[in-house]
Amino acid sequence: MSENPTTTRTTDTDSLISANLPLVGHVVREMLARVPAHVRRDELFSAGSEALVAAAHAYDAGRGVPFPAYAAVRVRGALLDELRGQDWASRSVRGKVRKLESARDAFVAEHGRVPSDAELAAALDTDVRTVVSIRDDVQRSFVVSLQSVVSEGPEASEMVIPDERATPEDLIVERERVGYLRDAVEVLPERLRVVVEEYYFNNRPMAEIAERLGVTESRVSQLRAEATALLREGINSQLDPERVSSADKPDGCAARRRASYYAAVAAQGTLRTRLAKTTAQGVPVDMSA
Secondary structure, eight states: OOOOHHHHHHHHHHHHHHHHHHHHHHHHHHHHTTSOTTSOHHHHHHHHHHHHHHHHHHOOGGGOOOHHHHHHHHHHHHHHHHHHHHOOOOHHHHHHHHHHHHHHHHHHHHHSSOOOHHHHHHHTTSOHHHHHHHHHHHHHHTOOOGGGGGOOSGGGGGOOSOOTTOOHHHHHHHHHHHHHHHHHHHTSOHHHHHHHIIIIISOOOHHHHHHHHTSOHHHHHHHHHHHHHHHHHHHHHHHOGGGSOOOSOTTSHHHHHHHHHHHHHHHTOOHHHHHTTBOTTSOBOOTTO
16 A cells, blocks of 8 residues: 555654754754843743744755754744744833843852842942833733734734723724634644643643643644644634745645634634623633633
């Protein structure tokens, strides 16, 4: 019996992802060495893993470029996009952050301990209130949630804290977006859905999820990246079809699976049911109740 080309292609892709997952960790470590200390490793690793999955699906060995080299470029680009998308702070704020971190590092080097806010204020010749304000700006500039999977592209670099003065129309659009996200999660393939719900909704560590599924932590990370990519595509298929990836062959097995998923997202609910997944103020409702 001849081997199914689609099965072979899927196996090759999975092998590329599994074999090169350490590459993501290496690139993330490189990036963390050049960014502020408050940047979260797991967010960068998630973005890098997603890029690795996309690279494996798009890779063409016939071009003569080794996959690790090709993937490294894709992963680094994804990490830079992730950092730009998270950082809304002005240049002046980032300058203050660098001074704050330099003063903290100098204090640690001299005294062997982390300084208090008062000690940092003294080192910077300012007051405690200013130190706290800078730290709050930093934290606000890197708030990332599961809902960010629907934000991608140039506009992501302008992402800010939700404006309390948002118009009713803006609120309805955001509520519908959250509703689509919940619908998209509900119709994910079972393993991907378990990973998303346990990791993002229930805050389970990867080790626990891996034990439940009977796989390794690296495999859970891979599944999370696949789920994130599929969620983004599923939501875009309803809200912004022009941004849906067309890397798969139109008549291929992967393209058919994605089309089936998009159809399932569309059929999962109506505008009324999607809006019902948030309160009138846009706060997500606990759907497990």
